[in-house]
Amino acid sequence: MWKALSDRNWALLKTHLSDECIYLDMPVGPAAAAKGPEDIVxxxxxxxEPLASYENFPGLLVANxxxxxxxxxxxxxxxxxxxxVLQFVTVHRVENGKVTLWKDYWDMGAxxxxxxxxxxxNFASADMSWVFDATGLL
Known part of the structure; x- marks a missing residue:
């Protein structure tokens, strides 16, 4: 999944997400989450997408x-x-081989x-049809 994201291979990324997957940036909060592969992408x-280049670099992965x-x-x-350069901690829940929850913790100020x-x-003029209020679901 992370390789697909780093490559901005949106079609492949979607295959790693469950239909009910919830994605949110924690600095923004659950009221501006996205749900499902299409809306997450x-x-x-x-x-x-507007970036000239983007790359994700692997780090420590801990699973329980x-x-x-x-x-x-x-x-x-x-x-x-x-x-x-943005430092992230991502929390995932994976069930039946698919990501069902994706929370990104990062410093928006950076x-x-x-x-x-x-x-x-870019955000002010973007398609915001993806917005899903996940308040109380996490």
Missing amino acids: KRLKIGL GNDAMYEHHEQWHWATGESA LANHAPPDWMD
């Missing part, structure tokens, strides 16, 4: 039954020359401090 594309924590980092590069000035404008 819509959400991920907002941040990752169906639950896993993955410490990793990503490098983001914009066509305008800006770049950022991204905002290195992104181009118009970075937030």
Whole structure:
């Protein structure tokens, strides 16, 4: 799954997610989650598709039954020359070989401090049909 994400291979990424998978960025919170492979990919594309390059670097993976924590980092590069290294801890729940829960913990300030000035404008004009309120479900 992580290789597919790093390659921005959206079709392959979807095959790793259950139909009921919930994805959320913890800095934003559960009211702006995405649910299901199609909407999760819509959400991920907002941040990752406009990048000139993107790469996920592996780190420590700890698992306990169906639950896993993955410490990793990503490098983001914009066509305008800006770049950022983002540190992540991701929590997954995996059932029957598919991710059913995906929570990303990261520092939004680290991204905002290195992104181009118009970075937030991409979110303001993006398709937000993916928004799922997961409040109380996690």
